[in-house]
Structure formats: C-alpha cells, structure tokens
Amino acid sequence: xxxxxxxxxxxxxxxxxxxxxYLHLETTxxxxxxxxxxxxxVGAYIRNGSVRFTNVKIAGAGPFRxxxxxxxxxxxAEGLTDYVxxxxxxxxxxxxDDSGRLAIAVQLSHTPFE
Amino acid sequence: xxxxxxxxxxxxxxxxxxxxxxMTKFIKDGVPVTYACATLGEMGRNMGNPFFATRxxxxxxxxxxxxxxxxxxxxxxxxMLGFRDKTLEFEDxxxxxxxxxxxIDELKPSLxxxxxPGHGIHPDHDACAHAVVEAVKRIxxxxxxxxxxxPITPDREEVLGKPDRVYDVTDxxxxxxxxxxxxxxxxxxxxxxxxxxxxxxxxxxxxFIKQESFWxxxxxx
Numbered sequence: 001x002x003x004x005x006x007x008x009x010x011x012x013x014x015x016x017x018x019x020x021x022y023l024h025l026e027t028t029x030x031x032x033x034x035x036x037x038x039x040x041x042v043g044a045y046i047r048n049g050s051v052r053f054t055n056v057k058i059a060g061a062g063p064f065r066x067x068x069x070x071x072x073x074x075x076x077a078e079g080l081t082d083y084v085x086x087x088x089x090x091x092x093x094x095x096x097d098d099s100g101r102l103a104i105a106v107q108l109s110h111t112p113f114e
Numbered sequence: 115x116x117x118x119x120x121x122x123x124x125x126x127x128x129x130x131x132x133x134x135x136x137m138t139k140f141i142k143d144g145v146p147v148t149y150a151c152a153t154l155g156e157m158g159r160n161m162g163n164p165f166f167a168t169r170x171x172x173x174x175x176x177x178x179x180x181x182x183x184x185x186x187x188x189x190x191x192x193x194m195l196g197f198r199d200k201t202l203e204f205e206d207x208x209x210x211x212x213x214x215x216x217x218i219d220e221l222k223p224s225l226x227x228x229x230x231p232g233h234g235i236h237p238d239h240d241a242c243a244h245a246v247v248e249a250v251k252r253i254x255x256x257x258x259x260x261x262x263x264x265p266i267t268p269d270r271e272e273v274l275g276k277p278d279r280v281y282d283v284t285d286x287x288x289x290x291x292x293x294x295x296x297x298x299x300x301x302x303x304x305x306x307x308x309x310x311x312x313x314x315x316x317x318x319x320x321x322f323i324k325q326e327s328f329w330x331x332x333x334x335x
C-alpha cells in the first residue's frame with residue numbers, strides 16, 4: 001500500500017459506481033483495548049457485503065474520508081491513509097496508525113473476497 | 115510420560131508465549147505433539163512500517179509464519195482448521211465442537227492444551243477453550259485426556275488459585291525465542307528487545323516467558 005493520492009483514489013472509486021460491488025468494511029480498536037480500563041473495545045466488520053453506489057467522494061486532506069451514496073442509503077468511513085489497487089483489480093483502502101497498525105479498512109471488489 | 119499432546123489455539127502465535135517451551139520439551143522427550151490452529155489470524159492489525167501486508171495478503175503471511183514456528187519447535191503435525199479470525203464465538207458451536215472432537219477421536223491425546231475458558235480475554239480464545247471443554251465432556255469420564263488451561267487474565271491467580279503445573283523452560287529458551295520470532299508480523303517490535311536484553315528476562319513481567327504455567331481444567335461431570 002502507499003499513501004492515498006486523492007485524485008487517483010477518486011478516479012478508482014468512480015470506476016466502481018453503478019454496479020454490484022463486493023464490500024469489505026472493518027474498523028477496530030483491537031480486541032485487547034478493553035484491557036485498558038478507560039477504553040472500550042469497539043469494532044464493526046462486514047465481508048462480502050453487496051452494495052451499489054451512485055456517487056462516491058473522497059474528502060479531507062489526509063487522513064481521508066470517503067462517502068458512498070447508495071441507491072437506498074449512505075455509507076462512509078473516515079481515517080483512511082493508504083491504498084492499493086491489487087493484482088485482482090480490488091481497491092484496498094485502509095487507515096494505519098504510526099506504527100503500521102490497521103484501524104479501519106474499506107475494500108471494493110468486482111468478485112467476492114475469499 | 116504423555117502419550118500424545120494436542121495443542122489447540124485459535125491464532126498463529128497463540129502458542130508462542132505461553133506454550134512453545136513445553137511443546138518443545140515434549141518433542142525433545144519423544145512425545146508426539148499435534149498443533150491445531152483454528153484460524154490464520156486473518157484479522158491481525160499489524161501491517162508493519164513499512165507495510166509487509168494488506169488485509170488480503172495477511173493470511174498467507176501468517177500461514178508461512180505458522181509453518182516456520184512449527185519448524186522451530188519441531189512440530190511435525192500441524193492442522194489448520196480453516197475457521198476465520200474473530201468469528202469463532204459466532205460460529206455454529208456444534209461445528210467447532212465436532213471438529214475438535216474429531217481430532218481427539220483421531221489422535222487420542224493424553225493431554226490437551228488450550229486457553230482456560232473464561233480467562234482468554236480475546237473472544238476467540240474463550241470460544242476455542244469452551245469448545246475444547248465441551249468436546250472433552252462428551253468423552254466418558256474414565257477416558258478423558260487431561261486438559262491444561264492457559265489463563266491470560268491479570269487476576270487469574272485470584273480467581274483460579276495457583277497453577278497446577280509450572281514448567282521452567284529456560285533450557286529451551288533459544289527455541290522459544292525462535293518460535294516467537296517466527297511470528298514476525300505479530301512480534302517484530304518485541305524480538306529485538308528480547309535479544310538485546312532491554313526486555314529483561316529476569317523481570318517479573320517476563321517471568322511468564324521463562325515459566326509456563328497451566329491450570330488443569332476440573333471436569334465435574
């Protein structure tokens with residue numbers, strides 16, 4: 001992965017518009033976060049959710065936010081820092097902290113994730 | 115002497131800190147050790163700086179690390195059970211129990227090592243431990259293997275008392291560190307500190323690396 005280049009990501013995101021897209025979305029504070037008593041261990045995860053979006057926009061100056069206008073609703077994510085279009089033409093985007101730990105991931109694919 | 119030891123954990127690297135020493139010792143003593151690892155740790159968070167993985171490539175990375183860890187310990191029988199990280203507590207319980215039960219039927223271990231149920235902190239640890247206990251409960255009581263539970267909760271001694279078995283593993287420390295090191299994606303920040311002494315092996319905090327402690331699960335029925 002490399003640091004998000006906003007214009008390039010916008011272009012890639014748009015290539016997934018108006019079609020059935022497989023979605024991986026996760027965010028987590030880590031399963032051990034609650035060990036630190038002030039913290040709540042939170043997270044959400046969906047793998048191979050199926051969505052169609054009519055509009056998509058990347059916003060911010062980094063870390064970035066991405067919002068998807070769905071046919072019947074909305075989806076958004078924030079804290080994204082890095083991206084790659086992998087060898088299977090899947091758009092993988094993630095937010096990593098300074099030590100390289102993943103805190104959020106948003107991934108789009110034309111075919112189901114394994 | 116044990117006849118066959120079956121180690122069951124949910125994630126690659128779960129064996130490294132708490133049991134790699136005894137696993138190595140059993141193998142050195144000629145006891146067959148099977149390591150059943152339920153998932154590939156697909157949801158690991160550490161992607162490195164610089165990155166060595168993405169969410170999609172991490173499973174392959176961790177599978178390779180698991181194979182290397184087994185090589186380091188001399189484990190020849192590794193079973194990757196194919197479940198998905200962080201889903202064990204939501205998985206069909208019967209599928210988990212019957213998968214583990216199938217392994218026990220096949221291998222007839224005299225000893226099983228897993229997390230201590232309710233003391234695993236991570237939901238997968240507890241789900242795995244509960245499934246092991248349930249699978250063993252289904253075996254007639256005169257035929258059950260011993261189950262070593264590994265609790266990792268800070269208050270484990272207050273709740274469970276002193277451990278039933280404590281193994282000093284300093285004699286196999288080199289192998290243990292190699293095993294920890296094999297799980298690079300999870301441990302790379304720590305290994306240099308283990309090696310150069312900034313993580314002092316004599317500190318209380320790291321006593322658990324030199325001494326592996328287990329609580330025998332008390333089956334009441």
